[in-house]
Amino acid sequence: MTQTLDVVQKPPPSRDERMATRSPLSRLLNRPEVGALMGAIVIYLIFFGVAEPFRSADSLSSVLYLSSTYGIPAVAVALLMIGGEFDLSAGVAVTSSALVASMFSYQFTTNMWIGVLVALVVALAIGFINGYLVVKTGIPSFLVTLGTFFMLRGLNLAITKQVTGNVGTNDVSDIQGFDSAKKVFASSFDVGGVSIRITLIWWIVFVAVATWVLLRTHLGNWIFSTGGSAASSRAVGVPVNRVKIGLFMTVGFLCWFTGMHILFNNNTVQSGIGLGNEFIYIVAAVVGGCLLTGGYGSVIGAAIGAFIFGMANLGIVYAGWNPDWFYFFLGALLLGAILLNNWVRKRAEAMR
């Protein structure tokens, strides 16, 4: 008995001598977003080299604006993916929010902000229903949200046609409250002669808040653990179902925000837009180092992923390449990023 149990223990030193082997480089390589960062730098340099117009500050501002419109929902999609779930309905939920706000205020001749708030309630409800169905049925979120994706797509078109007799909504720009709402969701300002869109600021705010929540609060701990192992989390008392529903509602919230931007940027909303954008959000999150199976990833990475998407999207135009090839490049980029991420993660593990 004593033989088996008598293991010699050294007293632990205050500063572990084995830690010296871990360099700052290996620490950096352990960050989930490092693969995306390297990819972003390479793509930036390529376009900087080949596309003269890409080098101007205005172009960078345009790229950042485009990136932000995809990057904002991608923040929530990344959190959700870290929490172990998918949301395929996010792309059309953006459109749904914009349609609801626009049609509500127009049809009931209310202040624009009432429509905005009604849209918020609807978007949060969509997120709640997605989350509730996933946690209560145990059906993979891929299938549940595929279902709600088609339902929303149908509702967007059917209700819009029913209400407006058209596939798009009426112009809301003369409704009371439009101007103040536009200031919040779709204005721009000048910095040193370069026009900056306000979505960029909001994007940075959302990324900062989400990163802070993820890394510094107990909620972040719960998000990681829910995605990493829901059963283990439940066993130590983490309210896994509430975390998941909350994450789906966060996706709903940022879809609503993006929908409001689209509405106040364009004054009207076409009911068919947003299809396929859910994949862009997921691509941004995956390129940014989020593990498809959950439990690992970063919101900053997803932001870099969205930035890569924006650069590639506009860079092709600036470089004068045939834009028909864009989606081919996007797919290749995704595959490349996944391979790079895998490689980096394995390297990082080996360096420990």
Added chain:
Amino acid sequence: MTTATAESTAERTRAPLVRLVDAGKHYGNIIALQGVSLEVGGGEVTCVLGDNGAGKSTLIKIIAGLHKHDEGSYEVDGKPVHFDSPREALDRGIATVYQDLAVVPLMPVWRNFFLGNEVRKGVGPVSLMDIRFMKRTAKKELSDMGIDLRDVDQPIGTLSGGERQCVAIARAVYFGAKVLILDEPTAALGVKQSGVVLKYVLQAKERGLGVIFITHNPHHAYPVGDRFLLLKRGRSLGYYSKGEISRDELTALMAGGAELEELHHELERGGGALAEAAQEMEEDVKELGITPAGGRT
């Protein structure tokens, strides 16, 4: 002198931390557990032994609050309880370390250690985790338990199976568990790793915790256990204190002396090489010092 005697009397009369009397559980018409009694006090290790399907899991689930018993009684500190959730059992100081569910592999050790019990600074929505405190505490608690980690920031999945179990045990101890239920902590581990886990079982015992140690390995149970409950097909096959049973008897009971004997007869009838094997088996059975009837005490 008098106080010492009074204390020891009080010690003796104090109700055990956990006591089951004739507990049973049905799932529909299937009797998963029947007439099982067990108790564990502070500083004691009660081992539950049994083969697959013996009812060990059902027993743990009752004690851990996942299922309610439908027969007999379940007492904690002498008071009958009916837990509705594992959280309630946890609040009464009964913590369960499941073999597969102990940790979240991709998360750092310190995050795992405090998962579900994060230490926060500040109040309300702006409450931050006290990361420095948690890292320091995790490191200290683990080194107190003899687990010397390079870095509490490494994903817990990079630790060995035994170390992971130990982190889970240390965590339960730190968060005030009075009774630890260990569900086959050594099942998936090698010899050396198992030794490490057994050491922590003893350490928990020395700290005054009650431990319910579930295993199918009598060689792991005997060195650390004070009491042994043997389960078979949902019933108690025997409940012994350490003085009443030797390691070999325990092994023989676990192996099922009667079954060995039966198998021996069957093999003997087969003739040839099978009969040879039967001969060997008979010697083994003799060596273990049991008769088929001995298994039924």
